[in-house]
Amino acid sequence: MKRGKGMKYVGDSRVSAEKTSTTPKDYSEYPGRTVAFWPNFLLTEWLAGSVFLVGFLTLVLTHPSPLEGMADPTTAGYIPLPDWYFLFLYELLKYKYAGGDYVLLGVVVIPGLAFGALLLAPFLDNGPGRRPSQRPIATSMMLLALIATIWLTYDSASAVDWEARAEANKPIPPSEVEIDTSDPGYEVYKNSCASCHGDNLTDGAAGPPLIGIDYTADEIAKISVEGIGNMPAGVFDGTDEELEQLAEFIFTINEENKEE
CATH class of the missing domain: 1.10.760.10 (Cytochrome c-like domain)
Structure with a gap:
């Protein structure tokens, strides 16, 4: 036997020589580039979030959303609408099997299944690949949710004359x-x-x-x-x-x- 091969040094017989809980996992079997969580990964996420935040604030400042006046319960003809980020759910309730007698499906069951599926996507598709093409289940579910949200929001927003609505209901200082x-x-x-x-x-x-x-x-x-x-x-x-x-x-x- 060569020197140093197969030899174990144990200072206390009560301590297991096979203890490896503190040994970091070897990620070499995962393809692609690995990045240290701190500070590399967090810095990248922070920069991406900052760019998005600056762009969103710029959009809000250059094209502010129209405001309406205070709610008047005596106006029976007024039709309330949700904010833009809930318009896709509002549009969903217009479909036959998501509104009316089936409103419970449109309010609870369908959104619950959709958001639940997105939450389970990482567990349903837990392969080692990082590319979208290597994660078909997660990628397909995310694209389906994105397309449905954009379509329902556009379909709902296009039916409303937002400028005329804001002009008719604008607050009076x-x-x-x-x-x-x-x-x-x-x-x-x-x-x-x-x-x-x-x-x-x-x-x-x-x-x-x-x-x-x-x-x-x-x-x-x-x-x-x-x-x-x-x-x-x-x-x-x-x-x-x-x-x-x-x-x-x-x-x-x-x-x-x-x-x-």
Whole structure:
């Protein structure tokens, strides 16, 4: 026997000479280039994430998303839409077997199976190859999910005129609304309505803005007495003259705002 071959030096008989738990695994059987996790791999990931973040922030600054006004529960014709990153799920619910009587499939079952499959993809395709062509299951599932998401998002977004929608529902800054505080209707408004709709009719904590509504003076007077939506009846308890002043005050401000 050659010197040094097959010899083991054990200082304590209670310590196993075959202990290899601290020995790093040999990755030589995996094809392709190996990269140290720290700092090489983390630095590469950080640089890629930084480029994406800068590009995304640039897109947001150059082409900001249109904002809409505060939600008005009294507007029955308004159709709410989710944010763009949920439009593909919104479009999915329009299909026969994903909406209506089968809405549970579209809301829970189909998305659950899709995201569950993506989570299981690394375990279903755990070969040593790193190229997409060497991982057919994971690559196919990811491409299918990407194509479906892009198609459903495009199909949903193309059916909506986003510019017209934003223009019709854009918020009205309080500074653009001029209120004649000397109007007798304003004093009635402060006593009866300001606590819910705000002093300037736009920043109420409990009620929707009263700027941009499309009601006649008679309809406003009727709503003030009988209520509408979440607004209960009996909120206004003034005289008929005060009710007329209040309705004319709110109606006049909205008409002036339309002209501007």
